[in-house]
Amino acid sequence: MDADPTTRHRRRDAAATRAALLHAARSLMARHGVEGTSTRDVAAAAGVNQTLVYRYFGSKEKLFAEAACAGAESPNIVTKTPLAELPRALLDRALDLTQAEESGDLAALVGAANDEHVRAVLRDRIEKSFGALAARLDGPDADLRAELVAAILIGVGLLRHKIGTTATSTADRETLAIYVDRMMATLIRPSP
Amino acid sequence: MDADPTTRHRRRDAAATRAALLHAARSLMARHGVEGTSTRDVAAAAGVNQTLVYRYFGSKEKLFAEAACAGAESPNIVTKTPLAELPRALLDRALDLTQAEESGDLAALVGAANDEHVRAVLRDRIEKSFGALAARLDGPDADLRAELVAAILIGVGLLRHKIGTTATSTADRETLAIYVDRMMATLIRPSP
Amino acid sequence: MDADPTTRHRRRDAAATRAALLHAARSLMARHGVEGTSTRDVAAAAGVNQTLVYRYFGSKEKLFAEAACAGAESPNIVTKTPLAELPRALLDRALDLTQAEESGDLAALVGAANDEHVRAVLRDRIEKSFGALAARLDGPDADLRAELVAAILIGVGLLRHKIGTTATSTADRETLAIYVDRMMATLIRPSP
Amino acid sequence: MDADPTTRHRRRDAAATRAALLHAARSLMARHGVEGTSTRDVAAAAGVNQTLVYRYFGSKEKLFAEAACAGAESPNIVTKTPLAELPRALLDRALDLTQAEESGDLAALVGAANDEHVRAVLRDRIEKSFGALAARLDGPDADLRAELVAAILIGVGLLRHKIGTTATSTADRETLAIYVDRMMATLIRPSP
DNA sequence: CATGAATGAGTATTCATTCAT
DNA sequence: AATGAATGAATACTCATTCAT
Structure with missing residues (x-):
């Protein structure tokens, strides 16, 4: 599924990138808190470019806010x-x-x-x-x-x-x- | 006797300054966490110069570590x-x-x-x-x-x-x- | 083509920026020594943002170390x-x-x-x-x-x-x- | 000569303190340069209080300037x-x-x-x-x-x-x- | 004479964020 | 869709210097 010849830069699709960022954010946030985690840390942990945080979430705060709700869907x-x-x-x-x-x-x-x-x-x-x-x-x-x-x-x-x-x-x-x-x-x- | 408005430099009372810093650190730490609190914030809240954090505690980390201990003396x-x-x-x-x-x-x-x-x-x-x-x-x-x-x-x-x-x-x-x-x-x- | 006054951000030319920083570092270092030269001074002399020192060289020390090497290639x-x-x-x-x-x-x-x-x-x-x-x-x-x-x-x-x-x-x-x-x-x- | 009972604080006389500061300044300056040496370093090396630099020399620059001439009296x-x-x-x-x-x-x-x-x-x-x-x-x-x-x-x-x-x-x-x-x-x- | 307390400007460095490609 | 280049504001921390005792 990585061999689609029409994608050049795009290893992961948008949804996967978003999910990877959220996952990384949650994980780092649990360990170091929001203020102790930089967007660069999150992007690095997700294996994507730092600016995608802004593309997908608009700001660091919104990323972490969304990270904090995600997963709550199974009460x-x-x-x-x-x-x-x-x-x-x-x-x-x-x-x-x-x-x-x-x-x-x-x-x-x-x-x-x-x-x-x-x-x-x-x-x-x-x-x-x-x-x-x-x-x-x-x-x-x-x-x-x-x-x-x-x-x-x-x-x-x-x-x-x-x-x-x-x-x-x-x-x-x-x-x-x-x-x-x-x-x-x-x-x-x-x-x- | 603390309200003399003619003093530019703060009252020279090392113990009081230390205590004010600890108090401010504890208060801000509770609200914003350690990483979310800057030494400037602490100094401002204590009404003293920022560098006194270093004179009295050596580093931000030591200030907050001591702030976290203090008060435990009444079990x-x-x-x-x-x-x-x-x-x-x-x-x-x-x-x-x-x-x-x-x-x-x-x-x-x-x-x-x-x-x-x-x-x-x-x-x-x-x-x-x-x-x-x-x-x-x-x-x-x-x-x-x-x-x-x-x-x-x-x-x-x-x-x-x-x-x-x-x-x-x-x-x-x-x-x-x-x-x-x-x-x-x-x-x-x-x-x- | 470098004098377009409408660009707020500097021309995006990583190699040129690196070179400008090295040049400025060498020049200031000769006059004021390493300890007497701040990264702000260097960035200002190079006409670039201070943080690019860290993007391209990692630290002040590494910038000056590289500045001291460069130019030795013509013995x-x-x-x-x-x-x-x-x-x-x-x-x-x-x-x-x-x-x-x-x-x-x-x-x-x-x-x-x-x-x-x-x-x-x-x-x-x-x-x-x-x-x-x-x-x-x-x-x-x-x-x-x-x-x-x-x-x-x-x-x-x-x-x-x-x-x-x-x-x-x-x-x-x-x-x-x-x-x-x-x-x-x-x-x-x-x-x- | 240290046992003079009339001196309480004064272990060294003024001249000795001055000389100690000059000596320390020269020594540190040779190793780290003027900009790389702080007045605190000098005072510590001389074993005296930092503010005496100002009492005796007026400023860091004057201390080092005097340190640079001293000793030249034997041509x-x-x-x-x-x-x-x-x-x-x-x-x-x-x-x-x-x-x-x-x-x-x-x-x-x-x-x-x-x-x-x-x-x-x-x-x-x-x-x-x-x-x-x-x-x-x-x-x-x-x-x-x-x-x-x-x-x-x-x-x-x-x-x-x-x-x-x-x-x-x-x-x-x-x-x-x-x-x-x-x-x-x-x-x-x-x-x- | 000597010292600890206090200060404001400065340092290297990192951050969140935006622009251009 | 994705990336590297660039930025300005902030951070922890140090400096030379002055005040008060």
Whole structure:
């Protein structure tokens, strides 16, 4: 598919270039934050020319804003998983770094959200995803309780993958799941 | 006696200048992250000349590393508060923005930790503070459970003060305390 | 076709820009030394944007190192000129300031060599150029005698063009040639 | 002489501090040039406070200008040494690095003379020292011939101590003296 | 006499961004 | 569609210099 004789310069089509830039942006953003990542870094990681950032996204800020939303299109976990299994499902997703880089890990994005645009995108994204969870919760303060589920994921994800405190980083997933499940259960079950 | 308008040069008080720089660094770091804050910004916020950053701290990185440590000297809450009252005490401290800026709010620091030096300082700080809590916990995985207490504070703090999701930002403190208390209780009480 | 006043951006000619920067660097370096010349000065003298120094050379040091090399590609004088005529030929070249600025005058470079990188380049350059002369000399200490030929050119060049002592600066070239010829003759002729 | 009980802060008297600064300035200037040496470097090398540069010399430029003249007060070599022995005497002085740093080696100063003030001082110094030699020379162009004696010292000194070309750096002094003697002889003897 | 505190202008270097091809 | 050339504003950091004690 690279041998199309009509393309000379064009190894990748536009869509692939865009996607490569978004992927690189997400990955670098998780590690170094928005301000700590240059458009040159992103372009280099994507293997394309720096100016294509501007061709496809208009500005650095817009690139990162779009990078922060992309991947949020699969909130199926939140809406489809039986509530009893939800904590474990969410934890698995949060701890799967590969998927995290692909689809934009919540904790990584929160940790990188020092840019107001990114923050706005992220706010919307969280409210939409966990708003869907709130709709499934009985009892009072459903919105708040749903957001607190997100808070746990964010806190655990940051300690494990960004700060790297010993216990949280080295705990095996099963052990971690026990405590996360207990914490989230207090939020998901209707108040006693 | 500080308002004498005839002085062109600032009051010559090394300790006060250092402290002003640290305070400004902590405040800006919480809002814009380390990479998003310039030494000029810090100096301007502190009302002192930019070069004093270098006179007193040697480099931007060292300034922020020290800013991330400072304030950790009061872990009395963690060690002295009765366990039953600890969740509320920790939450109060985390939500008190004034004190947060003074003494280095945990969530704010985590959100700004895109710099490896800052991360290292923060890791040590968390492990020391919450290691002291772990020592008070009965049952297995005390270290992990203590760190998860920190995770909750970080998650809630970031949602409320940095991302600003609606429910968490607007919840009154009493309501928030109910759920935080329940979550933390599952960690603090010996496992059933 | 270079004088079109409607172009805001300079003519896009990478080779010309590089060359202009090298030329400016050599010229300023001769007058103010490496440490005394800023990249802004160089860019301004070349009429180009300062950042192009970094695009084309990577750093100030590399710019000046390359400036110190360039021009050494014409050691034909040393290898081709009959030995009897060599002193005059070398003197003419050393006193021709126009050519000196173009191709990197020996004395000027030596006078500017307070940077270790520049010194290294210059050392190699002198050893190569005057090593070729040594190969043509009969008798003992050929290498040393060849380098002493260079020493004379350096000493005379510095006194005449940099320090500006009266006699050496105002002497006409013919008179100077008499004495330089005598001095060099003692080096070039096989020892008696 | 340090135990005077009436001095508290004053380890060195004013004259000693001045001298220490001049000594340090000369030494650093020879190695890194004027522009490459900061007043802080000088003060540190002299073991005194940086501001004393301004107390004693008024400015960096004046410090270095004075450093460039100091030490020139012993032109006895030029005036007293029998002409036949002069080349060797001058060479010995030029190659004695210890004395060079103390009294301001000619070549080192020339190599550092990228500052106009320093150049002016140096010009005067050379013209005075070697003007005294000119007065002893018979025949035409005495001034020029005397300056060319200086040129040889400068060229040899720079190659040997600053650039470090192999032959000149490694030659033993006796061998070097042979050729320097021959070169200078063509200048000192009345023209044939 | 000596020193630490403070300053503003400058340095090398990198950034996001635009132009021309 | 894609690329190299060019730009101006910013960044971290250093300098020579002055003030206050």
